[in-house]
Amino acid sequence: MPADQVAVLEGPLEGTRECVVCSETYGIEQFPTSAACTHEPEVCGECYDQSINAQLDDKAWDNVGCPTEGCDVVLQHADIHEIATQATQTRYDEACLQSVLAADPDFRHCQRPDCNSGQIHENGTDGPIFRCQACGFRLCVIHNVPWHEDETCEHYDLRVKGRENEEQLQAKASLKVIDETTKKCPGEGCSWPIEKNGGCNHMTCEFPCYRFCWLCLAPYQPIRDEGNHRHYKHCELYVPWRTSPPEPRITIFGQYLQRHKSTRVQTPVNER
Ligand SMILES: [Zn+2]
Numbered sequence: 001m002p003a004d005q006v007a008v009l010e011g012p013l014e015g016t017r018e019c020v021v022c023s024e025t026y027g028i029e030q031f032p033t034s035a036a037c038t039h040e041p042e043v044c045g046e047c048y049d050q051s052i053n054a055q056l057d058d059k060a061w062d063n064v065g066c067p068t069e070g071c072d073v074v075l076q077h078a079d080i081h082e083i084a085t086q087a088t089q090t091r092y093d094e095a096c097l098q099s100v101l102a103a104d105p106d107f108r109h110c111q112r113p114d115c116n117s118g119q120i121h122e123n124g125t126d127g128p129i130f131r132c133q134a135c136g137f138r139l140c141v142i143h144n145v146p147w148h149e150d151e152t153c154e155h156y157d158l159r160v161k162g163r164e165n166e167e168q169l170q171a172k173a174s175l176k177v178i179d180e181t182t183k184k185c186p187g188e189g190c191s192w193p194i195e196k197n198g199g200c201n202h203m204t205c206e207f208p209c210y211r212f213c214w215l216c217l218a219p220y221q222p223i224r225d226e227g228n229h230r231h232y233k234h235c236e237l238y239v240p241w242r243t244s245p246p247e248p249r250i251t252i253f254g255q256y257l258q259r260h261k262s263t264r265v266q267t268p269v270n271e272r
């Protein structure tokens with residue numbers, strides 16, 4: 001509403017009213033309303049227009065409603081053209097057109113982040129490059145990425161596939177390394193990968209839930225308490241029962257120290 005048309009009045013006079021949004025007083029003819037509204041008009045034309053604009057920012061065009069609190073009338077095309085400024089009408093019509101176009105399966109949105117435009121693009125006749133009519137952004141419709149300059153779609157395919165193969169090979173190689181240097185903890189319900197990191201063959205899960213022989217995965221507690229016959233038979237540390245001499249105390253202590261060294265993360269181990 002141009003300022004020179006606005007009479008600033010002192011106190012409400014006959015035929016005037018105060019806008020509930022901006023608190024300015026205007027003649028009642030400056031309070032628009034939708035034909036569907038049953039309440040008294042109470043938002044001035046300028047505030048009404050601002051509300052429509054704000055709603056177009058974050059709502060679908062066909063959800064723009066009456067700004068009066070508690071009123072849930074949705075504004076129709078005719079309302080907008082009667083109430084809103086020319087600029088707001090254009091915005092509204094543009095949003096309406098975009099949504100009609102968007103229902104077309106050949107419609108594509110521009111992918112530039114700050115561009116809301118879009119248009120019909122038929123792959124068969126228009127080729128692989130979508131060029132936004134609003135901002136000029138170019139998109140490859142085959143690969144759905146910004147247009148790959150200096151590259152045909154075939155070259156793009158070859159380059160991307162080549163990179164993927166290389167990544168797969170690298171992933172496989174690193175899996176193999178993990179396989180050779182780690183074992184899964186044989187502790188019940190635990191499959192934490194344990195990395196052997198030098199030291200003796202008595203490993204401790206870093207959680208630590210279980211101590212065991214690195215070679216045969218036999219639990220370490222019985223080996224320590226009873227002797228090397230408690231390794232599993234295929235283990236190179238296995239010694240048949242009774243021929244295994246009792247281990248001197250000093251050796252067990254040495255093993256205990258080494259066991260700590262061979263644990264990847266130096267978690268305090270509760271001696272049982
Ligand atoms: Zn209303």
Ligand SMILES: [Zn+2]
Pocket residue numbers: 019020021022023024043044045046047048
């Ligand atoms: Zn107002």
Ligand SMILES: [Zn+2]
Pocket residue numbers: 110111112115116117132133134135136137
């Ligand atoms: Zn664009």
Ligand SMILES: [Zn+2]
Pocket residue numbers: 128140141142143148152153156
């Ligand atoms: Zn392409």
Ligand SMILES: [Zn+2]
Pocket residue numbers: 185186187190191192205206207208209210
């Ligand atoms: Zn474990």
Ligand SMILES: [Zn+2]
Pocket residue numbers: 213214215216217218231232235236237238
């Ligand atoms: Zn063993």
